[in-house]
Amino acid sequence: MKFTAQIMTGIAACIMLFTGMTPASSDDKSIRLLVPHKVQLQLLGWAAKPTGKQRSTISTDKCLPLDDPGLRDQSRRFVELMIWCQAIKTSGIADSITLIPFPGQARAFALLNSGKADGFGNSLFRFRVEKKTDILKFTSPVIAIGDYQVGLFTAENRKDVLNVRTRNGLAKLTGITVSKWVIDRKTMYSLNLERVQEVTRWELIAKMIEGGRADFTFSRLDRKVIDQHGIKMLRIEGLKASLQDPRVLIIQRDNERLFAAVQSFISANTKAIRDAFVLSNFITEKYTGWPDVTKQSPENNSG
Missing domain, CATH: 3.40.190.10 (Periplasmic binding protein-like II)
Incomplete structure (x- = not known):
């Protein structure tokens, strides 16, 4: 019986070896x-x-x-x-x-x-x-909410948008994001903008902003420039947003x-x-002095 048990144990070990299984351990x-x-x-x-x-x-x-x-x-x-x-x-x-x-x-x-x-x-x-x-x-x-913040970006040719510094100024603009990016979209809508555009692909955004069909989008706060298919996107200095989830x-x-x-x-x-x-550096504290446009405050609503 002991010999039979040893054979069965050996067979089981071979099966595990060839199927990629690993034997379970009672103290695992x-x-x-x-x-x-x-x-x-x-x-x-x-x-x-x-x-x-x-x-x-x-x-x-x-x-x-x-x-x-x-x-x-x-x-x-x-x-x-x-x-x-x-x-x-x-x-x-x-x-x-x-x-x-x-x-x-x-x-x-x-x-x-x-x-x-x-x-x-x-x-x-x-x-x-x-x-x-x-x-x-x-x-x-x-x-x-409030810990992970993003920057606001617009095309290099959009000097009007690059000069915006307040939430009230931002409210007159059109934001744009990818429709399946639920939290970006939720955050964008929380700003009560003039309009929010939704597109199917990130690659479409820069061209639409450059052409004036939208004004800004979100991207990583801790960088100043995005180059998207030859279109230079610049961060709007002095503003940030917190993802709303x-x-x-x-x-x-x-x-x-x-x-x-x-x-x-x-x-x-x-x-x-x-x-x-x-x-x-996932959470950055370099921009603590910049107003968060997702937060209601006198500073953000001063015009």
Whole structure:
């Protein structure tokens, strides 16, 4: 019987080898997080180890503290994985994170719904998940409204728009954005502009602004010039806007223990989390003196 058991164990191991499966371990404590493939590749060059089936694992011992210089100029997604890593490490509910790449959000939500993943490794805008509470829970914001700001850009030939400095002046203009960019669109409409144009592709925007069919659009605040197909787009100096939706972390609905651990960490480390995004330069504090046109204030409405 012992010999038979050994044969069966060997057969099972061979099946796992040829199918790419890895045997489960009774003491394996790993949180399964869904990440875009490019994030997984980035982490493979840092601390993740391949574990089969296109998955990789990070030990929580490799977590960077949220004030670590290694976060400088890192991507938002990298910072968010470190938030996850620190939350898991601090709570002690697991000693590693398994990264599961996914081809698209529909597939990711399906994996979450089936219990094959514990959460999204990266944040999502809250509007994307507010109606999915049957399959997930979401935390309080890791990036609050007002923290991520964008610049206002117009074509180089639009001197009239480049001279606008107030919200009232902006209200007389026509904004333009891509229709499927829901948060950009929501933010644009919140400005109560004369008109908002929606187009199907980003590539159409510069030409429409240059030709006078629209006046400005949003792009990254921390740059002065965008070159789009030979059309130079310049930042309107002195104005900025805050995207009007927070970003949250996502946990599978039945994993109460994990949700409690992550939410507790976020609540206890709100400032440290924001400081980590500042360190990475995802949140910039270079333009604190510029009025935020998404906020109502006497300064913004002075004419």
